Amino acid sequence: MGCSGRFLGPSQIIPPQAIQWSSSNMKIVRIHHTTVPIRSFIRNAYIDFSQMQCSVVALVTDRVCDGKPVVGYGFNSNGRYHAHGLLSERFIPRLMRADSADLVDETGDTLDPAKVWRVLMTGEKPGGHGERSVAVGVLDMAVWDVVAKAAGVPLWSLLADRFNHGVADGRVWVYAAGGYYAPDKGIDALKDEMRGYLDLGYRTVKLKIGGAPLAQDLARIEAVIEVVGAGDRVAVDANGRFDRKTALAYAEALQPYGLCWYEEPGDPLDFQLQAEVAKHYDAPLATGENLFSMQDACNLVRYGGLRPDRDWLQFDCALSYGLVEYLRTLRMLAEHGWSQRRVVPHGGHQMSLNMAAGLGLGGNESYPGVFQPFGGFADDRPVQDGLVALPHIPGIGFEAKRDLYSVLKDLVA
Numbered sequence: 001m002g003c004s005g006r007f008l009g010p011s012q013i014i015p016p017q018a019i020q021w022s023s024s025n026m027k028i029v030r031i032h033h034t035t036v037p038i039r040s041f042i043r044n045a046y047i048d049f050s051q052m053q054c055s056v057v058a059l060v061t062d063r064v065c066d067g068k069p070v071v072g073y074g075f076n077s078n079g080r081y082h083a084h085g086l087l088s089e090r091f092i093p094r095l096m097r098a099d100s101a102d103l104v105d106e107t108g109d110t111l112d113p114a115k116v117w118r119v120l121m122t123g124e125k126p127g128g129h130g131e132r133s134v135a136v137g138v139l140d141m142a143v144w145d146v147v148a149k150a151a152g153v154p155l156w157s158l159l160a161d162r163f164n165h166g167v168a169d170g171r172v173w174v175y176a177a178g179g180y181y182a183p184d185k186g187i188d189a190l191k192d193e194m195r196g197y198l199d200l201g202y203r204t205v206k207l208k209i210g211g212a213p214l215a216q217d218l219a220r221i222e223a224v225i226e227v228v229g230a231g232d233r234v235a236v237d238a239n240g241r242f243d244r245k246t247a248l249a250y251a252e253a254l255q256p257y258g259l260c261w262y263e264e265p266g267d268p269l270d271f272q273l274q275a276e277v278a279k280h281y282d283a284p285l286a287t288g289e290n291l292f293s294m295q296d297a298c299n300l301v302r303y304g305g306l307r308p309d310r311d312w313l314q315f316d317c318a319l320s321y322g323l324v325e326y327l328r329t330l331r332m333l334a335e336h337g338w339s340q341r342r343v344v345p346h347g348g349h350q351m352s353l354n355m356a357a358g359l360g361l362g363g364n365e366s367y368p369g370v371f372q373p374f375g376g377f378a379d380d381r382p383v384q385d386g387l388v389a390l391p392h393i394p395g396i397g398f399e400a401k402r403d404l405y406s407v408l409k410d411l412v413a
Contacts, residue, residue, distance in 0.1 A: 025101055026061055026100065026150070029060050029069070031057060031058070031059050031060070031095065031139075032057065032412060033056060033057040033092065033138075033411075034411055035054065035055055035082040036053065036056050036075075037052070037053050037054075038052050038054050038371045038372070053082040054075050054076055054374060055082040055084060055087060055134070056138075056408065056411060057073065057074045057075070058072070058073055058411045058412045059074070059145075059146060061111075070146055070150055071145075071146070071149075072142035072144070072149065073141070073396070073408045073411075074140070074141030074142035074145065075318070076134045076319060077316050077347035077349060080319055083131050083132075086134075086135035087135050087138065087139070091120055091132075091136060092139070094120060095119060102115060102119055103116050103119060110150040110151065111143050111147055113143050113324050114324050116139075116143050117321070117324040120139060121321075129291075129293040129295075129320075133292035133293065133320050133321045134292075134319055136322055137317060137320060137321055137322040138318065139322070140322020140324055141317070141322060141323070141351050141396070143322075144322075144396065145398070148396065149394045151394070153394055154354070154394060154397065155354040155396050155397070156353075156355075156358035158358070159354065159358030159359055160357075160358040160359070164358060164359055164360050167360065168357050168358050169357045169360060170357075170389060171357075171384075171387040171388060172353055172357050172387065172389075173204075173364070173386055174353075174365070174366040174383060174386065174387070175202060175203075175235065175344075175363065175366060176200070176202040176206065176366055176367075177205075177237075177348065177365050178193055178194070178206065178207065178367070178368065178369075178370070179193065179205070180207075180208050181208060187220065187223045190207070190224065191224070191226070191227050194224050194227040194228060197368060198228065201383030201384050201386065202386055203233060204228075204234070204235065204260055204386060205228055205233065205234060206365075207220060207224055207234070207236060208237055208239065209221070209236045209250070210238040210239060210241035214246075214253060217236075217250075218253060221234065221236060221254075221257060221259075225257065230258075231257040231258040231260075232258050233260060234257070234259055234260055235259060235261045235263060236254065236259060236261075236262055237286075238250065238262075238263065238265050239263075239264055240266060240268050242265050244266070247276075247277050248277065248280055250265065251277050252280070255281060258283060259283055259284075261284040261285060261311075261312055262281060262286070263287060264286070264290070268289075268290035271302075271305075274287060274300070274306070275304055275305025276305070278311075283310075284310045284311050285307075285311045286312035286314055287306075287314065288315045288346075289315065289316050291315060291320065292319055292321065293320060293321060294328040297313070297315055297329045297332065298329075301313075301332075301333065301338065302336075308339065311342065312342055312343075312344050312362070313333070313343045313344070314343075314344055314346045315329060315343070316346040316352065317345065317347075317351060317355065318351055318352070323355065340360050341360065341361065341362040343361045344361065344362045344363045344365065345361065345365065346365050347365060348365045348367040348371065348375045349374055349376075350377055350401065352364050352365070353377055353390060354390065354396055357390055366383070372403065373403035374404060376401065377390070377397075377401065378390065379401055381400075
């Protein structure tokens with residue numbers, strides 16, 4: 001199999017025949033992990049982010065390339081706290097106890113993400129998809145980083161070849177998620193923020209609602225529409241804040257704006273409320289970032305009243321058991337008549353961006369300037385006309401994001 005620790009252009013990806021591995025199975029020799037603050041003094045309708053932390057892992061294998069071991073990195077998305085205890089006491093020990101033959105593919109040269117996932121979930125009862133889905137998602141991300149690096153290809157290319165008939169999107173639609181509430185942040189500051197996103201190349205933006213009275217939120221929405229030029233380039237997000245009465249009041253008030261979408265009006269597991277809002281709101285709805293398993297996603301599309309022709313699904317692999325589970329979710333969605341183009345992952349990170357490009361999803365969230373250094377994409381891939389390209393380097397591409405990679409590599413050092 002191929003590998004590289006270098007930055008590669010599209011014509012420089014090392015072919016598998018160029019590298020000879022030993023005949024023994026790939027082994028995981030160490031897993032480093034820590035927690036890193038991603039605190040921001042902003043809030044949505046439900047929480048502030050002043051105490052937010054993130055779990056980071058580095059999965060070190062026995063494969064060596066350019067004199068260095070092949071290492072896979074992973075972390076969890078914003079919105080959920082770190083999973084340090086679960087990683088250190090349950091999932092990392094379980095993975096390290098496993099026989100290497102139970103973790104590798106049929107060649108033995110690289111890890112098999114599905115087999116690793118089964119080992120991680122050994123002894124775990126179904127249901128109860130809480131913080132353990134975060135811990136597994138962090139490790140799953142690191143495994144896919146290893147697999148793509150061992151193959152010498154970008155993850156988006158590997159995913160396209162394995163799961164999308166070799167077809168990958170050259171550029172991915174992204175939107176700027178912002179518009180948070182902050183101390184002393186008025187309408188003028190909100191408009192300046194949105195102008196900044198347009199200057200960065202974004203064409204669609206999102207702002208938070210539900211943390212202020214309805215009339216004040218409507219004034220904020222109208223100000224943002226004034227900046228970006230059209231309602232269908234503005235999404236709003238209530239972060240699950242509303243009860244039935246408030247969710248429907250907002251739906252009625254938002255209807256005339258023709259927004260890009262109205263996101264997560266009520267509790268993410270209240271499928272009856274979601275279905276009722278859909279009956280009263282003709283424009284697109286969006287939800288899913290706080291559902292952490294294929295079965296929860298299945299219940300949403302069965303009972304949540306969502307419409308495959310207009311609504312958006314936002315599951316985040318880094319919070320929901322990782323890409324192995326996400327692939328099950330995508331297969332389930334296809335069985336229920338949903339196009340993968342209606343899936344736009346939450347999180348604003350490079351893992352979801354690789355998935356969007358390689359699996360043909362509808363786009364990806366982005367967080368310009370917040371939740372750093374984990375949010376955002378490769379340093380040399382600016383957003384242009386609402387689209388962003390991916391780097392041609394092996395793995396997920398963390399090495400192309402300088403500030404993030406400095407955190408990741410220090411974990412191994």
